[in-house]
Amino acid sequence: AALKAQLDNRLFGQHLAKDVVLKAVLGFSNNPSPKKPLMLSLHGWAGTGKNFLSQILAEQVHPAGLRSKFVHLFLATLHFPHHDQVKLYKEQLQNWIRGNVSACPSSVFIFDEMDKMHPGVIDAIKPFLDYYEEVDGVSYRKAIFIFLSNAGGDLINKAALDFWSSGKRREDIQLKDLEPLLSLGVFNNKNSGLWHSSIIDRNLIDYFVPFLPLEQRHVKMCVRAEMTARGYAVDEKIVQAVADEMTYFPKEQKIYSDKGCKTVQAKLDIHED
Secondary structure, three states: OHHHHHHHHHHOOOOOHHHHHHHHHHHHHHOOOOOEEEEEEEOOOOOOOHHHEEEEHHHHOOOHHHOOEEEEEEEEEHHOOOOHHHHHHHHHHHEEEHHHHHHOOEEEEEEEEEEHHHOHHHHHHHHHOOOOOOEOEOOOOOEEEEEEEEEOOHHHHHHHHHHHHHOOOOHHHHHHHHHHHHHHHHHHHOOOOOOOOOOHHOOOOOOOEEOOOOOOHHHHHHHHHHHHHHHOOOHHHHHHHHHHHHOEEEEOOOEEEOOOOOOOOHEEEEEHO
């Protein structure tokens, strides 16, 4: 219930992601003996809420969220920068995960910028994601792994636009409309970090979660939420002004925000007077 309330109040325009993640997490947490860790792969353009959702999820498992010593965030460009060091990264990653899950079986691992990850690195974690009772005496079945990636964002945006063009409601887009596209697109995308990955090959990702591009009405929701979080009264003139400063695509129709809600905070700073 707490997770649902957080998602309802803080994540906008993502009926699919909300629905899929809620069901996945509920099913996983209510299962006394899961057969494997929970593995979610979140896809979509920047600013659509992937980071946000992974933080909300982490906070539900460990109240300190990203500050908890049981929640681990990896950034591809920071932690795995050099492509000639892939072998070393794989060893480090395995040791790191093994050590942390030994200390806390319900550890959460978030891998951001998967689209910038050197192919092969992430395959190091495959043994921990598989259907094994234990690996070297450690059970990984209670852990949660989350991938965040911009890869597949173009496919999602095109599908959303096709829905819009044919006069269908955004809320009618279902997971089955996007998930097959995504898993195949990401597997065959040389820039996805999951390119020809054994993790996809072995069907170890429980859900590919699509994040749809945000419309102006969603940007306005983000602005209102940010104003409320700062303790301001919501001023609709400012809400409209901030939303108008965003850039939208396609060029003619201007339906979707280029950066989602990513620059809302910075733009709101300018209007603080």
